[in-house]
Amino acid sequence: MSERTILFLPGDGIGPEVMEEVRRVIGWYAKRQIAIRIEEDLVGGAAYDRYGTPLAEQTLEKAKTIGTVMFGAVGGPQYDSLPFEKKPERGLLRLRKELGLFANLRPAMVFPALADASSLKRELVEGLDILILRELTGGVYFGEPRGIEVLPDGQKRAVDTQVYTTGEIERIARVAFELARVRQNKVTSVEKANVMHTGVLWREVVQAVHDREFPDVALEHMYADNCAMQLVRKPKQFDVIVTDNLFGDLLSDCAAMLTGSLGMLPSASLGAPGPDGRRKALYEPVHGSAPDIAGRGIANPLACILSFAMLLRYSLELPAEAARLEQAVARVLEQGYRTADIMQPGCTQLSTAAMGTQVLAALDALS
Numbered sequence: 001m002s003e004r005t006i007l008f009l010p011g012d013g014i015g016p017e018v019m020e021e022v023r024r025v026i027g028w029y030a031k032r033q034i035a036i037r038i039e040e041d042l043v044g045g046a047a048y049d050r051y052g053t054p055l056a057e058q059t060l061e062k063a064k065t066i067g068t069v070m071f072g073a074v075g076g077p078q079y080d081s082l083p084f085e086k087k088p089e090r091g092l093l094r095l096r097k098e099l100g101l102f103a104n105l106r107p108a109m110v111f112p113a114l115a116d117a118s119s120l121k122r123e124l125v126e127g128l129d130i131l132i133l134r135e136l137t138g139g140v141y142f143g144e145p146r147g148i149e150v151l152p153d154g155q156k157r158a159v160d161t162q163v164y165t166t167g168e169i170e171r172i173a174r175v176a177f178e179l180a181r182v183r184q185n186k187v188t189s190v191e192k193a194n195v196m197h198t199g200v201l202w203r204e205v206v207q208a209v210h211d212r213e214f215p216d217v218a219l220e221h222m223y224a225d226n227c228a229m230q231l232v233r234k235p236k237q238f239d240v241i242v243t244d245n246l247f248g249d250l251l252s253d254c255a256a257m258l259t260g261s262l263g264m265l266p267s268a269s270l271g272a273p274g275p276d277g278r279r280k281a282l283y284e285p286v287h288g289s290a291p292d293i294a295g296r297g298i299a300n301p302l303a304c305i306l307s308f309a310m311l312l313r314y315s316l317e318l319p320a321e322a323a324r325l326e327q328a329v330a331r332v333l334e335q336g337y338r339t340a341d342i343m344q345p346g347c348t349q350l351s352t353a354a355m356g357t358q359v360l361a362a363l364d365a366l367s
């Protein structure tokens, strides 16, 4: 029986509720000789309340040592007036930066049972399976200079800086091409080379990596505004979309909505392979802390469970188990079980915990 350790950071809002269902899934695997040890700590507002900071140093050290983080969500209205550096979101951004998690995988796929939940027509989204690959540790999220200054005339002036180096673009481009090779073999690289210097460099470097190392993969370049439009016009034209930190933030929310429920979407953030070949990684549902429904036991745990499936695939190298868990989720949906956010006529509405129970039952049935 091999033992693996992961760090649980449930965070705020519905984070702890959905992570609880992942804990039960881990319990299911433990009974099948796949032991995963859980270490746990606080992040975001919960960490601020306890430690006065959204990410305590000892938590960061733990994350670096363990290397694999299962993350719930951060944020809540009670923290809105905190100074910038104390905001819950800073905890997440610091983890991404300090662990070097530059590659953010955000799959947007439509489960057959949910094809009618999309705001687009069924024929546009049925069978949709695209992957947004977002650069996560560079660009305007971290570029210097940044800040707000007061000018001599009393006005304020705010600055953020969009910055990318060749190396940063090359490493994310490689991930894009490698992922495309095991999917539909197509990469769409997205920037605004018509107005931004970072866009010009982005396009040039992605093309060069392609020509040098991945000539077998189809590559197209697209401006970010056009990509936003194409995503809602004809989303199935895409396979892998690779883009910078800010455009990736926007386009992944857009892609998420195509699927009909934000409550369904997982994500993985990966670093470069270390000397031992292992990548540091953080897995989180895309939906966020949803403070409006927190504590009511109605949140959808499926995005978090699917994020754990990505953890099985990318960090624990258990692709068959990842696939089994994804099939279990699909099966639960086919059986007509829904949480409130994806409820449809004729289906059975379940609580967070009852949905977790159904996933465990589906895992049993698939074993």
Ligand code: IPM
Pocket (backbone or CB within 6 Å): 089, 092, 093, 249
């Ligand atoms: C996301 C979120 C974060 C981001 C926030 C919470 C800092 O919107 O993961 O997409 O902007 O990256």
Ligand code: MG
Pocket (backbone or CB within 6 Å): 249, 250, 253
């Ligand atoms: Mg976002």
